[in-house]
Amino acid sequence: MPQYELLARPDTIAEFVAGCRGEARVAVDLEADSLHSYREQICLVQLSSATRTAIADPLAGPGVLAGLAPLLADAAVQKVFHGGDYDVRLLKREGVVVRNLFDTMIAAQLAGRERFGLAALLEAEFGVVLDKRFQRADWSRRPLDAAMLDYAANDTAHLLALADRLGAELERIGRLAWAQEEFGLLELAEPSPPKKPWCLDLKGAGRLAPRQLARLQTLLDLRDELARSSNRPPFKVLGNEVLLAWAAQPPADRRAVAATTGANRPLLERIAGQVLEALARAEAVPDEQCPRPELVRRVPPTPAENRRLARLKAARAEASATLRIEAGLLVNGATLERLARQEPDAAIAALPDALKRWQREAVGDVLRHALAQ
Numbered sequence: 001m002p003q004y005e006l007l008a009r010p011d012t013i014a015e016f017v018a019g020c021r022g023e024a025r026v027a028v029d030l031e032a033d034s035l036h037s038y039r040e041q042i043c044l045v046q047l048s049s050a051t052r053t054a055i056a057d058p059l060a061g062p063g064v065l066a067g068l069a070p071l072l073a074d075a076a077v078q079k080v081f082h083g084g085d086y087d088v089r090l091l092k093r094e095g096v097v098v099r100n101l102f103d104t105m106i107a108a109q110l111a112g113r114e115r116f117g118l119a120a121l122l123e124a125e126f127g128v129v130l131d132k133r134f135q136r137a138d139w140s141r142r143p144l145d146a147a148m149l150d151y152a153a154n155d156t157a158h159l160l161a162l163a164d165r166l167g168a169e170l171e172r173i174g175r176l177a178w179a180q181e182e183f184g185l186l187e188l189a190e191p192s193p194p195k196k197p198w199c200l201d202l203k204g205a206g207r208l209a210p211r212q213l214a215r216l217q218t219l220l221d222l223r224d225e226l227a228r229s230s231n232r233p234p235f236k237v238l239g240n241e242v243l244l245a246w247a248a249q250p251p252a253d254r255r256a257v258a259a260t261t262g263a264n265r266p267l268l269e270r271i272a273g274q275v276l277e278a279l280a281r282a283e284a285v286p287d288e289q290c291p292r293p294e295l296v297r298r299v300p301p302t303p304a305e306n307r308r309l310a311r312l313k314a315a316r317a318e319a320s321a322t323l324r325i326e327a328g329l330l331v332n333g334a335t336l337e338r339l340a341r342q343e344p345d346a347a348i349a350a351l352p353d354a355l356k357r358w359q360r361e362a363v364g365d366v367l368r369h370a371l372a373q
Contacts, residue, residue: 001158001354002048002053002153002154003053004046004053004054004059004149004153004157004228005052005054005055006053006054006055006057006149007054007056007064008056008057008060008061008064009060009061009063010061010063010064010067012067012336013056013063013067014067014123015065015069016047016052016054016067016174016309017067017070017300019049019052020049020071020072020077020365021071021076021077021173022292023049024050024077024078024161025048025049025050025077025079025080025088025163026047026048026049026071026077026078026080026156027047027048027049027079027080027081027085027101027156027159027160027163028046028047028078028080028081028092028098028156029045029046029081029082029085029087029156029159029309030042030043030044030045030046030074030086030087030091031044031046031139031153032090032139032150032265033138033139033140034084034102034233034292035136035138035233036138036139036140036232036233037140037231037232038227038230038231038233038234039231041058041059041140041194042057042058042065042090042094043057043059043139043140044056044057044139044144044152044232045058045064045065045068046152046153046155048153048156048158048159048160049160050220052171053153053157055115055149055152055153056068058359059140059142059203063231065091065094065095065096066271068096069095069096069097072091072096072098072099072100073096074099074100075099075100075356076100077100077102077196078102079098079101079102079346080097080099080102080103080104080160080163081098081101081102081103081104081119082103082104082105082118082121082155082158082159082162082282083103083105083270084098084101084103084105084186085186085189087099088186088187088189089189089190089191089192090191092190092191093191094357096359098187098306099187100181101184101186101187102163102167102179103182103183103186104118104121104159104162104166105118106162106179106182106183107163107166107167107179107327108128109167109326109329110163110170110175110178110179110325110329110358111166111169111170111173111175111289112324112325114295114324117274118130118155119132120226121162121257122158122162124188125161125165126158126161126162127218127311128154128158130151130154130155131147131150131151131154132242133147133151134147134151134152143215144187151324165177166177171271177227177321177358178361178362181356181357181358182323182356182358184238185356186340191347196221196224197220197221197224197366198217198220199213199216199217199220199247200213200291200293202216202220202240202243202244203240204240204241204244205244206293208221208244208247208248208294210287210290210292211249211282211283211285211287211290211293212248213283213290213291213292214282214289214290214291215246215247215250215278215279215282216243216247217245217282217291218278218281218282219238219243219246219247219278219282220243220277220280221276221280222271222275223238223243223259223280226238226271226274230296230371237267238263238267239262241262242262246260246275246279247259250279251275251276251278251279252365254272254273254276254348255267257269257271257272257275257276262316299324301340305340305341308339308340308344308347308371309337309340311370311371311373312336312337312339312340312367312370312371313333313336314365314370315366315369316330316336316363316367319362319363319366323362325362330362330363331355331359331363331367335354335355336355339351339352339354339371340365344371344372346373348368348371348372351364351367351368351371352364355367
């Protein structure tokens with residue numbers, strides 16, 4: 001297990017950050033509590049330089065993340081993440097920007113690795129076997145036990161060495177610039193804006209009639225309110241299947257609510273009145289205001305467009321096998337469909353803007369040839 005230090009005070013954060021300012025790189029990882037709270041929060045920040053590993057505790061006070069912010073924003077120090085999209089967005093939501101980023105998952109994908117999870121890469125490269133016991137742990141609880149802290153520290157302890165190997169491999173095969181373009185785009189990732197629950201976003205809602213959708217919407221609003229007040233994820237308050245069942249066939253009284261399977265009986269007894277009130281509000285919604293799926297008329301592709309799409313997919317599949325890069329990463333299916341819908345000359349003209357720079361280098365010619373046939 002790596003040796004690590006715990007950082008919970010502004011002075012210890014400042015000392016660690018000052019030490020990292022002389023380093024070329026620092027590995028970074030976060031632990032959050034998205035499975036255990038209504039609005040996820042950053043619970044730990046793990047950092048490893050060439051000589052030190054530290055675990056910072058943002059829950060110890062507001063100064064912790066603020067103290068780390070200058071280091072994460074310092075373009076002179078490269079930050080190494082693995083699968084950093086979620087981390088970058090979560091940090092940015094808290095006002096912390098990450099600059100000069102290297103992502104070992106992206107690097108592994110572009111190097112042609114079939115298995116690019118951190119555990120698989122560390123085992124393949126260094127024989128390190130990561131403990132997976134705490135992947136779904138509640139990182140907001142305090143105090144954290146030693147085993148959880150060991151687990152957290154291990155996530156960054158080997159990242160710099162992994163980045164060395166993957167970076168050298170990408171440079172050797174001429175794909176380092178490809179990865180750098182992706183790293184730059186990752187730095188621009190933005191957190192998703194808060195979104196209220198919407199009945200038609202729920203899987204299975206499409207089979208419901210408008211009145212049933214109105215019931216589902218009021219039930220979703222109630223679940224969201226209960227989740228917020230108890231600081232729990234909505235799915236841990238009431239499951240989707242329970243809400244769908246109530247929307248399709250509303251319970252008649254408190255006893256029927258409490259007898260619902262698939263939910264906690266004491267909770268159902270406690271909220272039965274609120275459930276019935278929500279369903280009553282749904283019945284009062286005028287018919288014309290009940291939610292309805294938007295009907296989008298999709299013009300079916302012509303035979304010529306289908307042939308173009310088949311040629312584009314075949315060209316992508318061949319390039320994927322040659323480069324050993326997953327086909328959807330080379331170019332996604334939606335882009336191929338948009339190109340196939342255009343006349344060949346127009347699609348060829350649109351190709352440069354439809355692809356990233358590295359994608360143009362990797363598959364631009366083969367796609368252009370497929371369109372020109």
